[in-house]
Amino acid sequence: MNTNNNENLKYHQQFLQLWDGTLSDQESQKLTELLSSDVQLRQFYLEFMSVNVCLHQLNDPVEDLIGVINDDQLQSKQILQDAIEIDQYRKELLRQQEASKNRTKVKKQAEDQLKEYLDQHEIHQKNNHICSRPNLVQKRSFEKGLKALAACLIIGLCFWLLVTPTSLYDVAKITYSHEAQWGVEPDKFYQDKKYHLISGLAEIEFNDGAKIILEGPSQITFESANGAYLDHGKLTAQVPERAKGFTIVTPISSVVDFGTEFGIEVDSNASVLVHVFKGSVGIRQSRLDHKDFTMIKQGQGKRLKKIDGDLTVIDVPGKQAYFSNQLNKKWDDNQVASISLYQQYIQSLNPDYYFPFELSLESMEGVIGMNGTPKVVSMGAELYKDQTNYALELNSEKQYVILDVFQRKEKRKTFSMMLWVKQINEQTDISPLLYSATFNETGYPVIALYLENQSIVFDSVTTCDRQKDVDYILVSKSDISPNQWACIVVTKKENGDLSLYVNGKHDKTINKGTDCPLFGWEDICLGYNSNIVDEATRGIFDGYIDEVAFFDYVLSSEEIENIYKHDSLAKNKNNN
Amino acid sequence: MASQNKQQQTMDDLTSQFLKHYVENQRRIYGLIRSLVPRCQDADDVMQETTAVMWQKFREFQPGTNFSAWGNRIAHLLVLKHYQKNKNLPSFKPEILDEITKDAHILNKQMTHRLDALLSCLKKLSSDDRELVKWRYEQNTSVKEISQKQNIASHTIYRSLGRIHNCLLDCIKRHMAVETSL
Numbered sequence: 001m002n003t004n005n006n007e008n009l010k011y012h013q014q015f016l017q018l019w020d021g022t023l024s025d026q027e028s029q030k031l032t033e034l035l036s037s038d039v040q041l042r043q044f045y046l047e048f049m050s051v052n053v054c055l056h057q058l059n060d061p062v063e064d065l066i067g068v069i070n071d072d073q074l075q076s077k078q079i080l081q082d083a084i085e086i087d088q089y090r091k092e093l094l095r096q097q098e099a100s101k102n103r104t105k106v107k108k109q110a111e112d113q114l115k116e117y118l119d120q121h122e123i124h125q126k127n128n129h130i131c132s133r134p135n136l137v138q139k140r141s142f143e144k145g146l147k148a149l150a151a152c153l154i155i156g157l158c159f160w161l162l163v164t165p166t167s168l169y170d171v172a173k174i175t176y177s178h179e180a181q182w183g184v185e186p187d188k189f190y191q192d193k194k195y196h197l198i199s200g201l202a203e204i205e206f207n208d209g210a211k212i213i214l215e216g217p218s219q220i221t222f223e224s225a226n227g228a229y230l231d232h233g234k235l236t237a238q239v240p241e242r243a244k245g246f247t248i249v250t251p252i253s254s255v256v257d258f259g260t261e262f263g264i265e266v267d268s269n270a271s272v273l274v275h276v277f278k279g280s281v282g283i284r285q286s287r288l289d290h291k292d293f294t295m296i297k298q299g300q301g302k303r304l305k306k307i308d309g310d311l312t313v314i315d316v317p318g319k320q321a322y323f324s325n326q327l328n329k330k331w332d333d334n335q336v337a338s339i340s341l342y343q344q345y346i347q348s349l350n351p352d353y354y355f356p357f358e359l360s361l362e363s364m365e366g367v368i369g370m371n372g373t374p375k376v377v378s379m380g381a382e383l384y385k386d387q388t389n390y391a392l393e394l395n396s397e398k399q400y401v402i403l404d405v406f407q408r409k410e411k412r413k414t415f416s417m418m419l420w421v422k423q424i425n426e427q428t429d430i431s432p433l434l435y436s437a438t439f440n441e442t443g444y445p446v447i448a449l450y451l452e453n454q455s456i457v458f459d460s461v462t463t464c465d466r467q468k469d470v471d472y473i474l475v476s477k478s479d480i481s482p483n484q485w486a487c488i489v490v491t492k493k494e495n496g497d498l499s500l501y502v503n504g505k506h507d508k509t510i511n512k513g514t515d516c517p518l519f520g521w522e523d524i525c526l527g528y529n530s531n532i533v534d535e536a537t538r539g540i541f542d543g544y545i546d547e548v549a550f551f552d553y554v555l556s557s558e559e560i561e562n563i564y565k566h567d568s569l570a571k572n573k574n575n576n
Numbered sequence: 577m578a579s580q581n582k583q584q585q586t587m588d589d590l591t592s593q594f595l596k597h598y599v600e601n602q603r604r605i606y607g608l609i610r611s612l613v614p615r616c617q618d619a620d621d622v623m624q625e626t627t628a629v630m631w632q633k634f635r636e637f638q639p640g641t642n643f644s645a646w647g648n649r650i651a652h653l654l655v656l657k658h659y660q661k662n663k664n665l666p667s668f669k670p671e672i673l674d675e676i677t678k679d680a681h682i683l684n685k686q687m688t689h690r691l692d693a694l695l696s697c698l699k700k701l702s703s704d705d706r707e708l709v710k711w712r713y714e715q716n717t718s719v720k721e722i723s724q725k726q727n728i729a730s731h732t733i734y735r736s737l738g739r740i741h742n743c744l745l746d747c748i749k750r751h752m753a754v755e756t757s758l
Binding site: 008009010012013015016017018019020021022025028029031032035036042043045046047048049050051052053054055056170172173205207209242402 | 603606607610611614615616617636639640642664666667668669672675676679680683684685687690691694709712713716718719720730731734735737738739741742744745748749
């Protein structure tokens with residue numbers, strides 16, 4: 001791309017016309033082709049779009065927001081508009097509250113303003129429901145949801161005004177805890193609320209992505225989705241790139257992260273100890289301090305004290321072990337070693353993605369993956385320690401798990417997938433193990449793996465050509481015994497061979513004479529078949545699933561046998 | 577009855593959460609869609625469908641994770657679907673759409689800063705330019721309508737808007753560079 005000013009102007013003009021739809025199809029096509037081939041121009045285009053979106057939405061976000069709803073949904077538009085206005089109003093009141101120390105006065109003022117607002121907008125509360133406008137026909141769940149939402153906001157606003165003057169926003173949550181005792185047991189952490197961890201450890205994830213391990217006794221106030229005030233106590237922080245800028249404020253300093261791992265302790269004399277394990281952090285006396293940061297780099301430690309009103313920084317030896325990023329303490333060394341052996345072997349096979357389900361479901365983000373970070377989304381499922389290692393526990397109460405692998409790959413013609421499964425008790429009904437669908441109009445399944453009459457069934461419908469859909473059904477010859485672990489591997493070759501392996505041995509191969517791809521984009525569900533809407537016939541898997549892995553190539557028989565052997569050495573699922 | 581109340585409460589919580597996230601992130605999601613589907617009507621169709629799918633699938637959204645990223649993934653897939661359905665539309669290749677999605681996601685993260693910068697930069701425009709921006713963006717008047725009202729050729733207005741855009745973009749970049757260096 002030529003970057004001179006005239007060129008820029010020309011492209012800006014064309015982008016505007018593209019946006020307005022005033023370019024001819026031919027010109028649009030030409031421009032999109034140019035954008036496809038020129039990385040620099042594409043970046044320029046994105047920057048333009050970013051500015052244009054800001055310009056279009058800067059002055060009237062409500063109008064733009066509801067502008068996307070069709071005219072035939074006028075009732076929904078009105079409800080949504082009400083809801084949005086109420087939400088904005090609530091935010092404004094929050095801002096007013098923050099700006100004033102005289103909370104009672106503001107509260108009274110806000111109550112009056114709310115009453116006036118509701119009267120003006122003819123919004124009335126009745127039995128916890130917003131009064132619908134006349135002749136409102138609830139055709140769609142979306143509309144119903146919007147109504148409930150508007151009602152909820154009004155109720156929430158009144159509740160906030162009358163009962164809870166603190167923030168309504170939760171900014172962090174507990175992802176794991178070890179013998180943690182709290183002053184008041186929190187379910188979530190709300191903005192500007194103080195929490196007291198009396199003893200034990202708690203792993204807490206902020207909404208913006210940073211994770212801390214707080215060690216009791218500590219007192220902490222969550223200031224935002226990306227920062228907290230540590231009054232006293234000790235914590236370690238792991239901050240991913242997206243949460244860069246994560247800040248821990250202490251009584252004498254402000255520690256700003258630059259993408260790192262660090263530990264911080266505030267003692268009873270308000271002296272602060274900071275150690276950086278990875279990356280670097282910057283220290284300032286306070287958030288309002290505009291002086292340059294004092295940087296602490298990897299491996300360094302500093303003791304911060306306030307002497308005569310000034311922040312004094314003293315070098316101390318770095319010692320990571322002093323800080324508890326060791327929730328892993330609950331693992332004994334041998335077990336860590338054995339799991340590591342098994343995982344090393346799987347890693348050596350270069351999986352596309354791999355979910356070992358160890359430690360905690362919430363810590364699964366960042367498992368092996370070449371592009372992006374697939375992660376686990378638990379829908380009530382938990383980990384359960386089975387013999388010597390942890391596995392995913394699923395039953396009607398424990399619900400299911402989604403492996404978030406959105407956009408990871410195009411459909412593929414070759415693949416291997418592996419999982420370990422142990423069914424509790426014998427079941428003759430269909431027990432869904434794994435399900436993945438493409439995001440197409442019909443919602444056809446691409447892969448469904450289930451247990452039926454003690455056999456493994458792999459069912460798949462190809463979607464590459466709707467006129468020639470091919471249904472693969474592969475039923476194992478071997479019986480899968482209840483209450484015993486079984487290692488299941490399915491491979492698909494480019495020539496159409498679809499093979500099933502049970503406990504390291506080849507079980508069956510079929511070929512439907514098609515090279516259609518089988519693997520799609522959609523998330524992968526474990527223990528749940530989202531394609532069957534009827535709860536009664538969907539089936540429930542009652543048991544354990546572990547070591548789910550996907551490969552974008554065909555594993556050899558030897559590799560599949562090795563997986564089984566390695567597991568017997570490392571994790572003892574193998575019953576031999 | 578208790579079960580009904582509980583169900584209603586769950587629904588209320590769910591809708592409240594959805595709105596909170598949606599209002600906070602819809603600009604970002606819409607921004608992505610506009611980058612992938614530049615034409616307004618098409619983009620609005622995709623945005624509408626995206627909103628509906630997000631609402632339908634909201635139970636699957638894990639609280640605490642990135643709502644905007646989640647919405648962007650859905651939007652991305654619906655853009656692909658939109659292009660599959662409307663094969664005659666000028667469109668990017670799927671791999672380019674992937675790249676744009678990734679880049680737009682990075683840019684969208686800075687949306688709040690960009691908005692702040694934009695507000696500041698708008699003040700630096702000449703009064704004539706500000707007037708044009710007001711017509712086009714605040715009052716949402718089309719270029720064609722401005723052209724008719726002002727008796728100026730459309731391409732002249734596009735050229736002016738292009739120049740204003742260029743100035744604003746430079747100004748925003750400078751603004752953000754200064755902020756980063758602080």
